[in-house]
Amino acid sequence: MSKNSAPIKGRAFVLGKNIDTDQIIPAAHLVYSLEDPEERKLYGKYALSGVPSAESGLPEGNIPLTKDGETESQFKIIVASDNFGCGSSREHAPACLEIAGIEAIVSPTYARIFYRNSVDGGFLIPFESFEDLSKEVKTGDELEIDQVNHTLKNVTQDKLYNIKPLGSVADIVHAGGIFEYARQNGMVPAK
Amino acid sequence: MGMTLTEKILAKHSGRDRVSPGDNVWVDVDVLMTHDVCGPPAIGIFHKQFGENAKVWDKNKLVIIPDHYIFTNDKYANRNVDVLRAFAAEQDLPYFYDVGTDSYKGVCHVALPEEGFTRPGEVLFGTDSHTCTAGAFGQFATGIGNTDAAFIMGTGKLWVKVPETMRFVFEGTSLPPYLMAKDIILQIIGDIGVDGATYRTMEFAGEGIKALTMEDRMTLTNMAIEAGGKNGVVEPDEVTEAYVKARTDHPYEKVYSDPDAKYHSIHHYNLEDMVPMVAKPHSPDNKATVEEVEGGYLDRAYIGSCTGGKLSDFRAAAEIIRGNKVKLDTYIVPATTEIARALETETIFGTPLIDIFREAGCKIGNASCAACLGGPSDTFGRLNNEEVCISSTNRNYPGRMGSKQSQVYLASPYTVAASAVTGVITDPRVFIQETVI
Ligand code: SF4
Numbered sequence: 001m002s003k004n005s006a007p008i009k010g011r012a013f014v015l016g017k018n019i020d021t022d023q024i025i026p027a028a029h030l031v032y033s034l035e036d037p038e039e040r041k042l043y044g045k046y047a048l049s050g051v052p053s054a055e056s057g058l059p060e061g062n063i064p065l066t067k068d069g070e071t072e073s074q075f076k077i078i079v080a081s082d083n084f085g086c087g088s089s090r091e092h093a094p095a096c097l098e099i100a101g102i103e104a105i106v107s108p109t110y111a112r113i114f115y116r117n118s119v120d121g122g123f124l125i126p127f128e129s130f131e132d133l134s135k136e137v138k139t140g141d142e143l144e145i146d147q148v149n150h151t152l153k154n155v156t157q158d159k160l161y162n163i164k165p166l167g168s169v170a171d172i173v174h175a176g177g178i179f180e181y182a183r184q185n186g187m188v189p190a191k
Numbered sequence: 192m193g194m195t196l197t198e199k200i201l202a203k204h205s206g207r208d209r210v211s212p213g214d215n216v217w218v219d220v221d222v223l224m225t226h227d228v229c230g231p232p233a234i235g236i237f238h239k240q241f242g243e244n245a246k247v248w249d250k251n252k253l254v255i256i257p258d259h260y261i262f263t264n265d266k267y268a269n270r271n272v273d274v275l276r277a278f279a280a281e282q283d284l285p286y287f288y289d290v291g292t293d294s295y296k297g298v299c300h301v302a303l304p305e306e307g308f309t310r311p312g313e314v315l316f317g318t319d320s321h322t323c324t325a326g327a328f329g330q331f332a333t334g335i336g337n338t339d340a341a342f343i344m345g346t347g348k349l350w351v352k353v354p355e356t357m358r359f360v361f362e363g364t365s366l367p368p369y370l371m372a373k374d375i376i377l378q379i380i381g382d383i384g385v386d387g388a389t390y391r392t393m394e395f396a397g398e399g400i401k402a403l404t405m406e407d408r409m410t411l412t413n414m415a416i417e418a419g420g421k422n423g424v425v426e427p428d429e430v431t432e433a434y435v436k437a438r439t440d441h442p443y444e445k446v447y448s449d450p451d452a453k454y455h456s457i458h459h460y461n462l463e464d465m466v467p468m469v470a471k472p473h474s475p476d477n478k479a480t481v482e483e484v485e486g487g488y489l490d491r492a493y494i495g496s497c498t499g500g501k502l503s504d505f506r507a508a509a510e511i512i513r514g515n516k517v518k519l520d521t522y523i524v525p526a527t528t529e530i531a532r533a534l535e536t537e538t539i540f541g542t543p544l545i546d547i548f549r550e551a552g553c554k555i556g557n558a559s560c561a562a563c564l565g566g567p568s569d570t571f572g573r574l575n576n577e578e579v580c581i582s583s584t585n586r587n588y589p590g591r592m593g594s595k596q597s598q599v600y601l602a603s604p605y606t607v608a609a610s611a612v613t614g615v616i617t618d619p620r621v622f623i624q625e626t627v628i
Pocket of ligand 1: 321495559563564
């Protein structure tokens with residue numbers, strides 16, 4: 001995850017609403033180690049594999065996040081409709097997206113635990129949009145998130161949208177996660 | 192101005208006189224629970240961050256309950272239980288309920304109360320979204336991720352944003368004979384939506400709640416997460432005390448909402464007006480009354496999980512199944528080993544529940560999460576194809592119980608049992624009325 005305020009650029013992967021953690025990483029795959037460098041790549045391979053094919057990579061659908069046989073995605077930014085990450089508390093959900101190469105998500109609303117896990121684990125940045133951009137952005141569009149001016153630019157369609165500032169979690173996001181934040185504030189001894 | 196029960200607990204645990212919704216506070220943790228899916232990665236982070244020789248903040252406050260992928264040949268899943276075992280030995284943990292031993296329990300959210308870890312006024316975190324179940328005991332309980340759990344293992348603390356509280360008030364003095372707590376919570380989730388309580392507390396109150404047993408209350412708070420809630424909570428009373436005191440002599444302090452506490456919103460229901468409900472595929476808020484979908488096609492019935500696999504759930508199902516043969520593949524999965532044993536000793540008109548199920552042709556599994564969340568392909572009851580299942584569990588998103596092609600209706604154990612007996616979606620009032628008369 002980018003731990004500074006530099007712009008985040010990359011291609012969009014678009015999803016609908018209520019994308020729950022079983023769709024993000026189906027439960028059968030929760031068994032792999034996140035520590036082992038090779039085994040952990042399997043999370044990239046199966047990220048978003050539970051999304052029904054027709055709804056994967058909107059508006060066209062039938063686009064997997066990671067191509068068959070690969071563990072990293074060509075997409076960098078997920079644009080989704082409401083309530084992204086609902087369901088279980090599995091941290092494997094933001095982790096698998098990071099492993100697949102996702103750096104940020106833009107959605108009007110998130111499920112609480114997913115949001116918190118993304119921030120505290122320093123996996124990716126969950127940005128909140130004012131409107132549901134999943135109807136406007138198309139999978140494959142080039143996007144640019146400006147973290148200073150709080151905007152999302154759709155380079156392909158030449159459109160600019162405002163997004164919400166990170167608010168009270170900004171310090172944790174920019175520290176890179178809860179441990180880094182706690183170290184900076186003397187709550188956990190330095191390594 | 193007064194505070195809600197949740198605000199009071201968070202204030203006390205963060206050393207403040209008062210807190211307000213939106214405040215970020217660091218709270219002291221009374222109990223941290225983890226299981227076989229999220230425990231190993233949390234342990235990995237703990238060691239990485241605090242050092243290979245680090246010790247947990249308080250070994251008496253960490254509870255490890257393997258329950259998810261237990262009866263499987265999946266090598267990775269079994270390796271994960273080994274990781275827990277090694278950690279429990281290394282940290283000398285008194286509360287590790289190991290697989291294959293007499294102490295093995297099963298589903299963590301039911302095991303926690305059984306073992307006396309759910310106590311009024313306390314703060315409990317768990318690496319599982321249904322940790323909110325414990326709020327039934329008048330405590331603050333919520334699910335967290337592995338990083339947060341590792342942070343607690345090392346420090347005993349965690350930051351929490353104080354949630355606003357939505358109050359759900361129930362009138363009526365008892366549950367109508369055909370209604371279960373599951374119907375109530377499906378109705379609420381259907382009304383407010385799967386994100387209707389996001390970031391908020393769901394507080395269940397009123398005369399109608401006082402009439403509920405502990406297990407009923409647990410069904411309500413269990414599914415707070417299905418509306419996006421941070422926690423679900425019920426004020427403690429004699430029912431709570433009787434349950435807790437029978438399980439632990441650990442001291443606790445009961446906390447209540449002030450009459451002038453400020454709520455995000457107040458919602459009224461009357462138990463007498465409520466009817467059996469389902470959540471249709473593929474979302475817990477896709478509500479319908481059972482009447483509306485009556486006769487719907489089914490392949491399978493499933494009774495189990497932290498939501499619908501408690502003793503009272505099986506008793507309810509057995510009342511309907513007794514003396515019948517099931518027309519669907521019907522899976523019975525007790526949440527815990529204690530419940531599994533009780534199925535042998537609890538009787539209806541002299542017949543043990545387990546015999547009622549066996550004679551009806553049900554398949555009976557071992558205490559664990561089993562097919563509630565799909566799991567490895569050899570999991571008991573898993574939907575491996577295009578099955579349509581009616582289930583007493585809590586989630587029916589695509590692929591939740593296995594295959595993406597399967598479909599799941601969520602319903603009360605009464606409705607699942609009635610449907611198992613007839614072979615199609617069936618309103619339990621057909622059977623209950625008969626029993627009452
Ligand atoms: S029974 Fe189901 S919902 Fe409950 S803890 Fe297990 S997998 Fe989660």
